[in-house]
Amino acid sequence: MTRYREATFDxxxxxLLALLxxxxxxxxxxxxxxxxxxxxDTMRGEVYFWPNQFTWNNYQIIFQENxxxxxxxxxxxxxxxxxxxxxxxxxxxAYTLSRREFILRKSINLLMIISMYVSGGIIPSYLLIKxxxxxxxxxxxxxxxxxxxxxxxxxxxxxxxxxxxxxxxARLDGASDxxxxxxxxxxxxxxxxxxxxxxxxxxxxxxxxxNYLYNTRDNLNLLQFELMKVLLQSTSQMVNNASSTGYxxxxxxxxxxxxxxxxxxxxxVTMPILLVYPFLQKYFIKGALIGAVKE
Amino acid sequence: MNLQEMQTTPTTRxxxxxxxxxxxxxxAAQYQxxxxxxxxxxxxxxxxxxxxxxxxxxxxxYSPGKGIWKSSFVGWDNxxxxxxxxxxxxxxxxxxxxxxxxxxxGFVGAITLALLLNEVxxxxxxxxxxxxxxxxxxxxxxxxxNIVITFLSPDGxxxxxxxxxxxxxxxxxxxxxxxxxxxxxxxxxxxxxxxWSTIIYLAVLAGINPxxxxxxxxxxAGRFHKMWHISIPxxxxxxxxxxxxxxxxxxxxxxxxxxxxxxxxxxxxxxxLDLYALNLSFGSGQYSVGVALGIFKTIISLxxxxxxxxxxxxxxxxxxx
Numbered sequence: 353m354t355r356y357r358e359a360t361f362d363x364x365x366x367x368l369l370a371l372l373x374x375x376x377x378x379x380x381x382x383x384x385x386x387x388x389x390x391x392x393d394t395m396r397g398e399v400y401f402w403p404n405q406f407t408w409n410n411y412q413i414i415f416q417e418n419x420x421x422x423x424x425x426x427x428x429x430x431x432x433x434x435x436x437x438x439x440x441x442x443x444x445x446a447y448t449l450s451r452r453e454f455i456l457r458k459s460i461n462l463l464m465i466i467s468m469y470v471s472g473g474i475i476p477s478y479l480l481i482k483x484x485x486x487x488x489x490x491x492x493x494x495x496x497x498x499x500x501x502x503x504x505x506x507x508x509x510x511x512x513x514x515x516x517x518x519x520x521x522a523r524l525d526g527a528s529d530x531x532x533x534x535x536x537x538x539x540x541x542x543x544x545x546x547x548x549x550x551x552x553x554x555x556x557x558x559x560x561x562x563n564y565l566y567n568t569r570d571n572l573n574l575l576q577f578e579l580m581k582v583l584l585q586s587t588s589q590m591v592n593n594a595s596s597t598g599y600x601x602x603x604x605x606x607x608x609x610x611x612x613x614x615x616x617x618x619x620x621v622t623m624p625i626l627l628v629y630p631f632l633q634k635y636f637i638k639g640a641l642i643g644a645v646k647e
Numbered sequence: 648m649n650l651q652e653m654q655t656t657p658t659t660r661x662x663x664x665x666x667x668x669x670x671x672x673x674x675a676a677q678y679q680x681x682x683x684x685x686x687x688x689x690x691x692x693x694x695x696x697x698x699x700x701x702x703x704x705x706x707x708x709y710s711p712g713k714g715i716w717k718s719s720f721v722g723w724d725n726x727x728x729x730x731x732x733x734x735x736x737x738x739x740x741x742x743x744x745x746x747x748x749x750x751x752x753g754f755v756g757a758i759t760l761a762l763l764l765n766e767v768x769x770x771x772x773x774x775x776x777x778x779x780x781x782x783x784x785x786x787x788x789x790x791x792x793n794i795v796i797t798f799l800s801p802d803g804x805x806x807x808x809x810x811x812x813x814x815x816x817x818x819x820x821x822x823x824x825x826x827x828x829x830x831x832x833x834x835x836x837x838x839x840x841x842x843w844s845t846i847i848y849l850a851v852l853a854g855i856n857p858x859x860x861x862x863x864x865x866x867x868a869g870r871f872h873k874m875w876h877i878s879i880p881x882x883x884x885x886x887x888x889x890x891x892x893x894x895x896x897x898x899x900x901x902x903x904x905x906x907x908x909x910x911x912x913x914x915x916x917x918x919x920l921d922l923y924a925l926n927l928s929f930g931s932g933q934y935s936v937g938v939a940l941g942i943f944k945t946i947i948s949l950x951x952x953x954x955x956x957x958x959x960x961x962x963x964x965x966x967x968x
Contacts, residue, residue, distance in 0.1 A: 358870050365763050366772070372760070373779045376842070379794040380782075382804070386797070397807045400800045444683040454680050455673050460688055466692060469952055472698025473941025474921055475928050496694045499687050529679035542890050550785075558787030561903065580789045580907065586796055587910045590820055593801075609799065625785050633778060 365554070373493075380622065383615045387411070395540045413608055419570065420578055424620070427450035427557060429574040435553040443545065446507035464501045477558045481566060492566045493559070493574075503548050510544035511537055515532055546635040553619040555624060579617050586610050710932075725939040735940070738923040741829075741916060746900040748833040754890055756841050761848035762878060764872065777849075780842025788839075792907035795835055796822065815830040818905070828916040830905055847889070851882050888959055895955035898948045920944050 381401055386394050387410050389403035398404065414420055448454050453629060471477075477496075486492040514537065522536045538545065560576035567573070589610070674681065674722045700715075705725050707718040729735050760780075767773040783791065796805045801818040821827060856878065863873050902921040909917030918926070920940060928937035 361766075361870065365766055368771075369763060369767065369776045372841075373776050376779050376838070378784060379798065383794060383797065395802070397802060397881065441687050445687045448680045448684040451680060453677070455677055456671070456681070456684065456688075460684060463688065463696075467695035469698070469949055470945060471695065472701050472940060473945065474705070474924055475934060475937045476698035477694070477942060478700025478928075479701055480694070484693075495690070499691050501691075510719065529677075529683065533683070558785075558789070560787070560789055576787055576789045579793065581677050583789065583793050583796060583907065586800070587822065590796075590800060591823060591910050591912055593820075611802075613799075614793055618790050618797075622721075622786055622790050626782070629782065629785060630778070633781075 355462045359435050380619075380626075383618050386612060386615035387619045389612075394612055395609060410608065411614045411620075414616050414620065419573070420569075420575070420617070423573050423575045426572065428492070428608050430493045430559075430574065431553050431556040433498075434556040435549060437494060438498050438500070438503075438552050438556075439545065439549055441537065442500065442503050442548065443507055443541075444533065445491060445499060446504045446538055447511060447529075449504065449508045450511040451529075464504065477566060487566045488569050488572065489567070490563055493556070494523040496554075496562075498550070503551065507541070507544055507548060509543050514540055520532065543635045546632055550628070550632040552635050553628075557624060575617075575621055579614075582610070582614050582617060586614060652777075671772060676777060690890070701938060702942055704935050705937055705942050707940075709835060709935040711934065721935075725935045726943070728933075728936055729939050729943065732936075734923070737915060738918050738920055741905075742816040742898060742900060742919045745829055745832055745905070745919065746897045750827060750832055750837045750893060750897065752837050753844060756837055757844035757880065759846060760841060760854060761845040761882070762874060764845065764849060765852045765878060766874070777845075778844065780845075781912065782842075783839040784843035786839075788903040788907055791839055792904070795908060799883070824911040825916040828909065828913045832908055835904060835908065847885065848882050851885050852878060855881050879911070884963060888963060891959045891962070892957050893907060895952040896948060897951065898944060905920070 382399070385399050385401060385403050388406055389399050389407070390405035390407050391410065395397070415505045445460075449457055451457070472480075481487060481492060486495065497612045513635060518536060518540065519532055527535065558576060560580050562573060562575050563572070563577040564580070703715055704718070706720055706722060706726075707715070708721050709715070709718045764773055764776065767776075796803075800806070800822040801820050805821065806818045807813070810818065822831070859877050860873055861876060868876070898920070901917060902919050905917045905919050906922060921944075924937040924940045924944075927933045927940065
């Protein structure tokens, strides 16, 4: 009897989890299929797992659009440069805070912790950034978020867990703090640094609100922001058509539809993350755990 | 390096000495540590603390043309305006409702999923489900909102299915129904973060002493007994702590999903505190009221965090700070 019930439970459990996995993946698969399908065929609404009428056309149209191409370049530059600078600076700060003899350790810790709970708010921050002349500049993407307190805490904790003798013996060999950091601490902290690298780069790649708030000129737009514009256009189109029955597409006669463009752009924006993610996966669980405990 | 130095270096660095000269000497000795920290501390100070200066605006009749130095002071007027504003309470309601909904569903979902995953014997299957369910956590809200719009639009998947099943006669613009917004927002948030939020529970479950399960086996306990009497009690302390701590940020929900999933038709249900502050300031030029709203939010969440920290400390000795 018990065995029978347990077998039923197992079956039910596997089925439920498989369903959850399917529900997580299906939207991406569906969008991929739509992006590779002929837009006019998509409008008939019969695309599920694979394209009915395969075409690369949607992708060609997107990459021919100069604004989108440039936005993609900017997003890549932001992610690479921003992640590099942020990781280096965060690691340096975290290292100093892991040194028990450091004279400013307690003051900086306090300053960091308070900043996690007290913030000036969205309007004063906006006015500050405007006052500093960072609006309509590429640097607004990198400088204000250069140091994430949370990441500092995670890296600091990892460095503190390194065997003390490791750093001490390097010091006795006459290594300076810079040498200790770059020759000993960093090589020994690759897993946590890989985790933080993933977190920071995903954060950069996914950002759009700073673009929306601070950069009003089109020559600084990022890919996520371009995608957001497409999203808002679609929404407002639907809102305007909400009173009539259904939503009639104004561009239906041309060979591309907003839905196809949206799906294609979504896939383009998502793909880098899906490509990088499996390689870093083995590292990030530990980092995520330190984060969860400290949160 | 000779023996004498080896013995003296650590002691001089660690020895607690007082006096200005010693502080200066210490600072000089630690100049590399200072170089590696002070620039970033200044940066943090500028972007985290200097905006607090802007709180003055809440007590002014601020206009962007005059700036903080020249705008006239009006005392608590802006707070009075805020508390007499019906919209403020509507927005407060939206914030609290959506944040409670995500809190409850997130907790129940994460614990349930962790327990179910823990019962899976095939490592490959478990790994696969974990890997797949973590993905949405890394995908931007803009992408997620695009997926949602695609599926819920009048000619999208959901309408298509409902039409086929004969449950509706004509397509519905689901995203335009205010009363459904909270549900949509909560479901989307759950879908995005469910897998990721199981990580900590799975770690706790993996750390349970296997002897406990073996002892239960000897006593003839089945899977459900073991789950009920060993697994669930083991993750409860963690769950309680996380729950209490997240109560501290109940007013601090993000605004990304509300901004991206919302539209003018559902604004009465989708607008949250931060978005309202933005609308007050940039929409209607009431910067001072917007800042007053920000101050109110910070003070409430600070009080919540401190209270919740005390509670967690009393219950289990865990402290945030």
